[in-house]
Structure formats: C-alpha cells, structure tokens
Amino acid sequence: MKIFLDSTDTAEVKELFKTNLINGVTTNPSLIAKSGRQPDDIYSELQDIGIPDISMEVVGSYDVMLEEALRLKDKFGDCCTIKLPMSEEGLLLCEYLDRQHMDIRTNVTTIFTAAQALLAARCGANYISPFIGRLDDQQVPGLEVVRIIQNMLCAQNLKGGTRVVAASIRDVRSVISCAVAGVPIVTVPPKVFRDMYKSQLTDAALAQFDQAFSAYSN
Structure with a gap:
C-alpha cells in the first residue's frame, strides 16, 4: 500500500517525507483556503521537496477546468495529478484527458458510491477518491463502500488500471482496514500518519527495556 499525505503544510510534509514512507500528497481547495496561501506557491514547495505525485484540484466549468489542468501540467510536469470533481463535466474532462492527453494523471474526487466509481473508472481516471469519514458521518459505512469499490474494480478489470485512493481517513483503524481490503493507496492527515507509529x-515495552539497560549499564 502507498501512503499519501492529505496536507498543504509544506513544512510538515517535508519532515515526514524524510521517512521515505510517503509516496505523494493530496490537496483540496478547503485545505488551501485554510493555509491562506496561493495554490501554486504550495505546489512549488511540494515539488521542491521532491514529492513525486501531487493532486492539484481544478474547479469551475469544463473550459475553465481544462485550461487550468493544462496550465498546471505545463508548469509542474510529471509530479502533477489533476484532481477532478465527480460530476458530468468532471467526467467529460477526465475522459477527454485520458484520450487526448495521456501524459496527464487524473484523480476523480468526492466519490461516495460504487456507481460513481464505476463511471469514473470507465472514463479512464488514474485514481478515484472515495470519502470514508464523510460517508460515516451520514451513517453509511464508509469502509464497506470502499471494499465494494475495490472488489468491483478488480472484477471488471477496467481500462487503465484505475486505483482507489481512500480519502477522508480519520484514524489508524481505517488505514489498516483499507490495507486488509486490498486498497492500493490511502491519503491521510499528518496526525494519522504519526499515529501509525504509536502503541x-x-x-x-520500551520503557521497560530502557530501565533494564540503565540497570546493567551503570
């Protein structure tokens, strides 16, 4: 399983990237707005850190999203993944990019149903991002939805090898459940990543070992 960080805190991303356990970063307009910074400034810093896969979200009409997607790809190159909304226009653009700009990776976000995931995969999305936590908030078992989506993609063997990026993850338990279900990628807040180290x-046990070491080393 690959681990992406869902964050626009470039200083924290830089620190955690040193673990060699981080494979990419996802961003969204809400995180960028909270940072108070310009999107391109954040993307540039993430690129300088060496992040190989950065999801950069586009919004607006089809034409606006297409123009921005091409601009971002031209500016940031191979590290750029275009994050598209789960909508008719978003999927039209996804299919167009898959057909006419195969060098552009796409990530269809705000996936809440298996039907949406199927359509996005049919359009050639490289990634699809179902939201576990937000499903749970609506009394829908998010992990079960992700399992269904993962099983469906494997069963259908859809074009392009669309991969699930499980998103809206709030705890370590959800990460492990995704791993057990065969989900290839999770994107997690830095806190959840740090919590994976803890028990x-x-x-x-470490305190006991330290105490024992102190006893015989003095």
Whole structure:
C-alpha cells in the first residue's frame, strides 16, 4: 500500500517525507483556503521537496477546468495529478484527458458510491477518491463502500488500471482496514500518519527495556 499525505503544510510534509514512507500528497481547495496561501506557491514547495505525485484540484466549468489542468501540467510536469470533481463535466474532462492527453494523471474526487466509481473508472481516471469519514458521518459505512469499490474494480478489470485512493481517513483503524481490503493507496492527515507509529504497549515495552539497560549499564 502507498501512503499519501492529505496536507498543504509544506513544512510538515517535508519532515515526514524524510521517512521515505510517503509516496505523494493530496490537496483540496478547503485545505488551501485554510493555509491562506496561493495554490501554486504550495505546489512549488511540494515539488521542491521532491514529492513525486501531487493532486492539484481544478474547479469551475469544463473550459475553465481544462485550461487550468493544462496550465498546471505545463508548469509542474510529471509530479502533477489533476484532481477532478465527480460530476458530468468532471467526467467529460477526465475522459477527454485520458484520450487526448495521456501524459496527464487524473484523480476523480468526492466519490461516495460504487456507481460513481464505476463511471469514473470507465472514463479512464488514474485514481478515484472515495470519502470514508464523510460517508460515516451520514451513517453509511464508509469502509464497506470502499471494499465494494475495490472488489468491483478488480472484477471488471477496467481500462487503465484505475486505483482507489481512500480519502477522508480519520484514524489508524481505517488505514489498516483499507490495507486488509486490498486498497492500493490511502491519503491521510499528518496526525494519522504519526499515529501509525504509536502503541501504548510499545511505549511500555520500551520503557521497560530502557530501565533494564540503565540497570546493567551503570
């Protein structure tokens, strides 16, 4: 499983990228707005860090999204993945890019149903991003939806090898459940990534070992 960070905090991304466990970064307009920074400035810093795969979201009409997608690809090159909305226009653009600009990776976001995932995959999306946490908020089992989507993609063997990027992940349990289900990629906030290192049992065992080491080393 690959791990992406869902973050626009470039300083924290830089620190965590040093672990060699981070494979990409996803961003969205909400995270960018909260940062108070310009999107291109964030993307440039992530590119300078060496992030190989950065999801950059486009919004607006078909023509506006197409123009922005081409601009972003031209400016940021191979690290650029165009993040598209799950909508009729978003999928029209996804299909067009798959057909006419095969060098542009696409990530269809705000996926909440298997039907949406099927349509996005049929349009040649490289990635699709179902939102686990937001489904849970609506009393819909997000992990079960992701399992269904993953199984469907494997069963249909759809063109281009569309991969699931499980998103809206709020805890380590969800990461592990995705791994068990065979989901190839998760995108997580930095806090969730850091929590993957942690266990109270590990802390207790290390404290015991430190105490034992101190006893015989003095």
